[in-house]
Amino acid sequence: MIHDFAGKETLNKIADNLKPYIHRTPVLSSEQINKIADAHIFFKCEMFQKTGSFKVRGAMNAVLQLSDEQKEKGIITHSSGNFAQALAYTANKTGIKATIIMPHGVVASKRDAVLGYGAEIIYSGNQPLDRENKCEEIKNNTGAVFIHPSNDINVIHGHSSCAIELINDSEKLDAVIAPVGGGGLISGIALGFKNFSKDTAIFAGEPANADDAFRSFKSGKIIPVNNPNTIADGLKTSLGNVTFPIIKEMVTEIFTVTEEEIIFAMKIIWERLKIITEPSGAVAFAALIKNKELFKGKNIAVILSGGNVDLNKLPF
């Protein structure tokens, strides 16, 4: 499969067009954490992004690419997590209708956030396949444009804006580490770095309990996971036919981390940086700690991808 990857000019233009809708999130460092990790770490803090995660970058870019006719039909996606909020926010800000397919048992705070942005929720079964079928059905009935949470080149190009900011706001980076679930973020980061900082090595962190990206990367073909169980609930989805080729080509290594390692990394970030990262958001840092010998003394960027947590269900 051949991708029409965007080059510097296109990615810069996309990042510029996103600016009115998103935050340029801060890059933070901590002397204490640098000591623990024995490296100079630049944390890209996407919990401070609109809707609490990086997802709004891709959602907004995908919507900005739509024709007027498409916008009139509205947009639709299936997500129980951060992409749902991001797409609902995006639709609200651009004045178009959004429909989100969510599982019946979705957390009230996530449901309320989506409703708060004025999107319509349609509830479906608890299996991903239920939601995909329901999504397809409604799309066919209404003509709404389906936007996939990760396996969509416009979503990916939107996420590259995160890499561009990071490169501009850090020192020269030896490596960058991002979490991988469906692969949208790491693909966008990879494209951004290959274009604007090509000597930076690109790594991904993944929960060992949902290690489809690791296994796909090692075997050379997509091996999806079925219904994985991990605290990093944003990383349960599998790679797709758009994200996998980018990852295969541009990522140096995928590191898996255990549930305990994720919680430990999350705790360090909360305690030392005094910021809220969700478990998925701590996975890249967990991968760094686990492999610190590799990164000793280097300048490393770590993407903290989001901060939407249920405070009543913390792992501490």
Next chain:
Amino acid sequence: MIHDFAGKETLNKIADNLKPYIHRTPVLSSEQINKIADAHIFFKCEMFQKTGSFKVRGAMNAVLQLSDEQKEKGIITHSSGNFAQALAYTANKTGIKATIIMPHGVVASKRDAVLGYGAEIIYSGNQPLDRENKCEEIKNNTGAVFIHPSNDINVIHGHSSCAIELINDSEKLDAVIAPVGGGGLISGIALGFKNFSKDTAIFAGEPANADDAFRSFKSGKIIPVNNPNTIADGLKTSLGNVTFPIIKEMVTEIFTVTEEEIIFAMKIIWERLKIITEPSGAVAFAALIKNKELFKGKNIAVILSGGNVDLNKLPF
């Protein structure tokens, strides 16, 4: 009692001298929180300060005022909380010896932070009076200089640097709200605002379960609390003869808040701002929410005073 309050020039000089040792902490706002509170709020984020709270501002200024002879004797204080860490850090950075009197049952993370900065800990009883007596005894034996965590004019002047940053980094402020325990922070904030933004009204928030400042303020004389019980453990101490006259003269009103109101405010800050505030740090915001009719549509600064929490003992 007549105080030798510092004026603009002195406070500016103190703030300048502190710069190499402290962070200029960010001032954050949130559209969502502004909607909830129906005001434009500027959060001064002291959880990002060195050692995780504002206390280092005052501790460092107190040490910078010492003569070489005094520095040689070392410094001593009694604190089970943020001032202990702040003074230990201060001593470490200025190369002097610090002794901290702590209760036997002090939380391991706080003990370790103090030891990590190279300070000596001497354990004493669990009552404040035990610690004060032990402190007096060691001071008399060693000649170490005692620095009180709040009731010390140099500590207070150091805290004024927080007000100066806040005034420079916000829009014109109608009011500022800070938490009150021993009164060091609110006194420093009050002096800073009276000098640099005299039309800003100054308010304090206090736990109803430790409302000595409220009662002292209302009655016109210091009424200490004895062993109060509140989740806002940084605000258990009572006003002193240095802080009370400043508060009496410069503060417009002291608002008390319940334990539930403190936890609710803390939760909003964690969920919406995605930052960690300790219960004491959320008290000023709790006071604002409780009295929002007073502040409707105004520009209000809220001091989030610290972020040192025990993640294993969260109130959610």
